[in-house]
Amino acid sequence: ALKSISSCQVVMPVRWGVVLPLEAEKEGVHVLGHMPSYLPDAITANPDAIRWWHPQTDPDGRRGGGGWMATKVVSVFPSNSGTGFSSHQGVVLLFEAGNGSLKCIADAHSVTATRTAAASAIATRLLSRPESKVLALLGSGTQAHMHLKAVRIARPGITEVRVWSRKPESAAAFAASYKQLGIPVVAVAT
Numbered sequence: 001a002l003k004s005i006s007s008c009q010v011v012m013p014v015r016w017g018v019v020l021p022l023e024a025e026k027e028g029v030h031v032l033g034h035m036p037s038y039l040p041d042a043i044t045a046n047p048d049a050i051r052w053w054h055p056q057t058d059p060d061g062r063r064g065g066g067g068w069m070a071t072k073v074v075s076v077f078p079s080n081s082g083t084g085f086s087s088h089q090g091v092v093l094l095f096e097a098g099n100g101s102l103k104c105i106a107d108a109h110s111v112t113a114t115r116t117a118a119a120s121a122i123a124t125r126l127l128s129r130p131e132s133k134v135l136a137l138l139g140s141g142t143q144a145h146m147h148l149k150a151v152r153i154a155r156p157g158i159t160e161v162r163v164w165s166r167k168p169e170s171a172a173a174f175a176a177s178y179k180q181l182g183i184p185v186v187a188v189a190t
Helices: 003-005 108-127 143-152 168-179
Strands: 016-021 031-039 042-044 063-065 069-074 088-097 102-108 134-137 159-162 184-187
Touching: 069 108, 088 108, 102 108, 108 143, 134 143, 143 168, 159 168, 168 184
Parallel strands: 134 159, 159 184
Antiparallel strands: 016 031, 031 069, 042 063, 069 088, 088 102
């Protein structure tokens, strides 16, 4: 997927969102975000063009055939912290591009956690030294759990994990949750 994006095989505009003008008791910036994309089965009509076809700006751009369209719609509510509701809630919708039919509705929480951790694991494999032994995690939420699993696959030689969190008790709870699995995780203050 990353190669497809970097080689312009995918149409993926910059994500955008609506900042919600909520009442003052809702602390933080609340957003309804939208992240569309299109992955064609084949690139047709000028596949050597650098940009994708657009009626006004790139009339000679490349065009695609078939494939898949997907979008993630997510609400970001930082004021949900500590309420039992996640600060990020949403869905991923997958459509067949040949006829526009909806094929899948998936929970954005699990898809996002897996995709983000997988991208970080790839970056870790490509950018870290192969002999690296220590993993540092900033944060102790869902992303930290997924990153620990993914990075240990990319770098199986990791022998120590250090976790920091804005709330020291959260870092300590994160570390304790891995003790029974035999993974040496240590909560750190800095």
